[in-house]
Amino acid sequence: RPHLPPKKNDNEPTLVLDLDETLIHTYRSKTADNGSGIEADYMVFAENGYSCLLAGKLRPGVFEFLSWAAKSFEIVVWTAGREDYASMARHCLDPEGVLIRHMLSRNSCIRMKSAKTKEIMYIKDLCALGRDLSKTFLVDNTPHAASLNLSNLIPIEAYFGGGSDNELMELRKFLE
Template structure:
């Protein structure tokens, strides 16, 4: 089978990480990992999304797998070892320094955009799974959106993602096929985003500024 590239977001896609003071250590009884800061005053605790290991095992047998986080290098390396301790499931781990830093004109917030062109792969066979659509601003046609994971053991989104990939993408092995056409037909993401923008504009018009 011809290899395609599957780019996976990290936080709220494969796991949920949160920072807490160490005084709340009793609250971490259900965490899958806890990493203490150097000053021992705070720590990062987190929960793996249900089915993440099984999903990575499946994906690694079909795709070239990249995990791309807007977090810093040390965080990315720590989580990579957690998700793939044997180094056999994830081909590449990318961090914030490989993102494009942008500021929202509307809110002033800093956004980190993942430019798939920088990976040097065929964009017709590259997919980005991310819970934040703005991360795919430059490559919306490659985006497979996923609902944010904030904890809980009843989440089934990774199983649903695997079924989607199996039924719609993996079976297409002809290099002449541009997978973005299929994503456009299945998800119609650009239309949905335009509808959100139009709805936002209509609410702004309903509230005069003067």
């Protein structure tokens, strides 16, 4: 069964965007700046309202990029993170709920263990989306995530919080 419901417009291409180090950079921290001196763009607090569980930076131009892309693409954000984390990120990136049509999390990934490093890897199988692969693109900073669909991958440099990043502007030019 496909991960996504049927599309209303089959002519519209699907743009699958990775979350971590592609759209945002999240870190676990007890302080809002992770010791770097750079203020966080978002913070998630524990239920007591005092302890900062997560904080992070939005990739420069992320809102402008999503607003532009939503006019031409069906936007799917797919993270190897847990569902509660994905929900938090969706609210942060699209508080009105009008840009990101679908959000997928770790539950929708194929879990594999590297024979060499014993590291757990999460693979995003675009075939499982139920979309025409000739009109589906995956933007991700980790090529192994697209190992089942490398011809659909648009690689992007990993984002770790720097303010001078212009990858999303370059991606827009490429997609145009």
